[in-house]
Amino acid sequence: MGKREKLSESQEDYLEVILDLERENKVARAKDIAEKLGIQRGSVTGGLKSLVEKSLINYEPYSFITLTQKGVKIAEEITRRHQILKDFLLKVLQLDENTAEATACRMEHAVDETSIERLVSFVEYLFQCPRTGDDWIQSFIEYSKKGKKDWSKCEECLDECLARHQDENQAEK
């Protein structure tokens, strides 16, 4: 029953937008799927059939479309991958909204479970560790703009970083 042959990129995209539409409108309609995927209405029917065969959606001709439990699970996984990648591109690499969104959209089909979990940890750690966090990212951004960093002020930077941490620690008590 619960076996999962892997899905094509196209099929993953369908699941993703169906989940999205379910959340927006309770159910998904072929027309809206077509619109979100940027394809023609006629192409959707075939796409849906392939998902029915894999028991990922509930659907009969002219009915509306919902995800099965199995479908929800996979759609949520993909959506999560998308969000994590986008977050990384946006908050860490500081790419602009459009590039981040588009790139995440393409990358989401390329990363496996292990890699995505590791990336989650990485981003978490990066923002929580006092040695990094927002101000470190800020310095990175300046570095990447200039193409070079002035590594001579590192001691000051480290001093400040330590001081800031001590302050924050104090404040908590």
Next chain:
Amino acid sequence: MGKREKLSESQEDYLEVILDLERENKVARAKDIAEKLGIQRGSVTGGLKSLVEKSLINYEPYSFITLTQKGVKIAEEITRRHQILKDFLLKVLQLDENTAEATACRMEHAVDETSIERLVSFVEYLFQCPRTGDDWIQSFIEYSKKGKKDWSKCEECLDECLARHQDENQAEK
């Protein structure tokens, strides 16, 4: 002349292995391309024709295969993307060789020029900045294994980090 409509993933893969084979053996042969791509000999011919049409390879039936200037340029770009992504997965996220290689292979088609350049900067900065570098990565790895970090030792960690930097600075003089 030098316009570049974008290539399919398959075409990018061809260019990548052809460059690889050129470096290994001076020229690429259809059989070796097939082998590296994991496809049949017969499929290669068609693939090559599509690259000839885009002036990316020099090739006539029964001849050997080399990249044109334009082809080299693109092949090198793709190879570079591959290497950068693999580096990130390997050295930053600390994924194992096989996962890193396979994932980079899939991701290389999904990232654009801007994103890859930003990632290069990021990795450079991460390893050069005294606030991060190898020992920071090491702590991240422990964190990601345990699932949690003991954030109580941060002050010591920052102290050590500062001390280490001062030592290194001293040593340089």
Next chain:
DNA sequence: TTGGTAAGTTAGGTAAACCAAACAATTTGT
């Protein structure tokens, strides 16, 4: 030189994804 093997090509076929346009069902406004 010639015959066998390895390498390359061709031909015919499949599958996934799409399109456009014709057609069918459903929904909506009055």
Next chain:
DNA sequence: ACAAATTGTTTGGTTTACCTAACTTACCAA
């Protein structure tokens, strides 16, 4: 309730990228 508009499906076609098997070319070796 029923015509019009909207939505969904079907059909026939295209493209990309493979496959297998038969055939051709190139190369090497006795």
